[in-house]
Amino acid sequence: MPSSPRASAEDLSDRIKVSFEFFPPKNGDMENQLWESITKLAPFQPDFVSVTYGAGGSTKQPTLKTVSRIASETSLAPAAHLTCVGSDKASVDAVAREFKSVGVKHFVALRGDPPEGVGAAYQPHPEGYANGAELVAGLRAIDDFEISVSAYPERHPESPDFATDIDMLKRKVDAGATRAITQFFFDNDLYERYVERVRRAGIYIPIVPGILPIHNFGQVARFSKLCGTSIPDWLARRFDGLEKDPETRALVAAAIAADQVTDLVERGVDDFHFYTMNRAQLVYAICHLLGLRSGETPAVGAAA
Numbered sequence: 001m002p003s004s005p006r007a008s009a010e011d012l013s014d015r016i017k018v019s020f021e022f023f024p025p026k027n028g029d030m031e032n033q034l035w036e037s038i039t040k041l042a043p044f045q046p047d048f049v050s051v052t053y054g055a056g057g058s059t060k061q062p063t064l065k066t067v068s069r070i071a072s073e074t075s076l077a078p079a080a081h082l083t084c085v086g087s088d089k090a091s092v093d094a095v096a097r098e099f100k101s102v103g104v105k106h107f108v109a110l111r112g113d114p115p116e117g118v119g120a121a122y123q124p125h126p127e128g129y130a131n132g133a134e135l136v137a138g139l140r141a142i143d144d145f146e147i148s149v150s151a152y153p154e155r156h157p158e159s160p161d162f163a164t165d166i167d168m169l170k171r172k173v174d175a176g177a178t179r180a181i182t183q184f185f186f187d188n189d190l191y192e193r194y195v196e197r198v199r200r201a202g203i204y205i206p207i208v209p210g211i212l213p214i215h216n217f218g219q220v221a222r223f224s225k226l227c228g229t230s231i232p233d234w235l236a237r238r239f240d241g242l243e244k245d246p247e248t249r250a251l252v253a254a255a256i257a258a259d260q261v262t263d264l265v266e267r268g269v270d271d272f273h274f275y276t277m278n279r280a281q282l283v284y285a286i287c288h289l290l291g292l293r294s295g296e297t298p299a300v301g302a303a304a
């Protein structure tokens, strides 16, 4: 990572936009943790907060319940992730309409991974949307939703090359996507190079970096392998020997993510999507370091 002097945090706050991603809770304890995290992060007034859809399309009800509660109990703008894996078009459309009925105006539209898991061959449902682009078109036909899609600075593992990968992004934009959120990455040069490729392909929507604060390095390393994100040697070295020291690990993780984000700011990026893993602390610290302040307006409990 470059070690040039950073712009002061105060200089950045008026141009930084953030959004936060959560996953739907599986039990009461997780629900409490989720809402503590939302409550802690809400005062940063994120552009939107998104709620993921379970692997293989498995969490319609929990995702619906969570976005519905965000819409009714907070002043935050919820975005629902929606996948088309394993479903016919009519079922996906019905889910989208259900989300709409609880106040969702923004979807993160995704194909999803095969039920066998990341890396297995993807088989579209015979009467379903075959990919992200078809899903975007289907959502557009229902309403004038805001639609975000995925982007892969290191290529999606199924893409044979960047041209194929970026062609899919282009198809999603042509179908009506207005923002792309990237897979997490740790090498900002790779992100920058990807954005250059995307712009050369005539794609001008925001390519918002997805930032993953590292709560558990081992888990992140395993997941990175599956989804094609590279782990630079320097990153592994920073966690080396900290397996039994969670407090120091958290400090290191916050420093790494803050460094990544401030370096991106210096490269001209001003919009960030944080994969919170339903834990507020690291993301809170990073937003604070970016100069964002939680302000006076309570965003949770503000809606009727």
Ligand SMILES: Cc1cc2nc3c(=O)[nH]c(=O)nc-3n(C[C@H](O)[C@H](O)[C@H](O)COP(=O)(O)OP(=O)(O)OC[C@H]3O[C@@H](n4cnc5c(N)ncnc54)[C@H](O)[C@@H]3O)c2cc1C
Binding pocket: 051, 052, 053, 054, 055, 056, 057, 081, 082, 083, 108, 109, 110, 111, 112, 113, 130, 131, 132, 133, 149, 150, 151, 156, 158, 159, 160, 164, 165, 166, 168, 169, 181, 182, 183, 184, 210
């Ligand atoms: C920001 C973000 C949020 C996510 N949220 C969720 C979530 O909530 N729930 C969930 O289950 N998953 C989620 N995922 C993971 C996502 O579902 C997987 O990465 C999935 O494998 C691809 O979905 P997609 O929408 O990116 O696919 P697409 O955009 O349809 O395709 C992704 C890439 O695969 C390649 N590809 C697709 N089909 C083919 C083909 N037939 N031949 C060659 N190449 C092909 C394309 O080049 C394309 O770039 C998320 C990913 C991101 C980046």
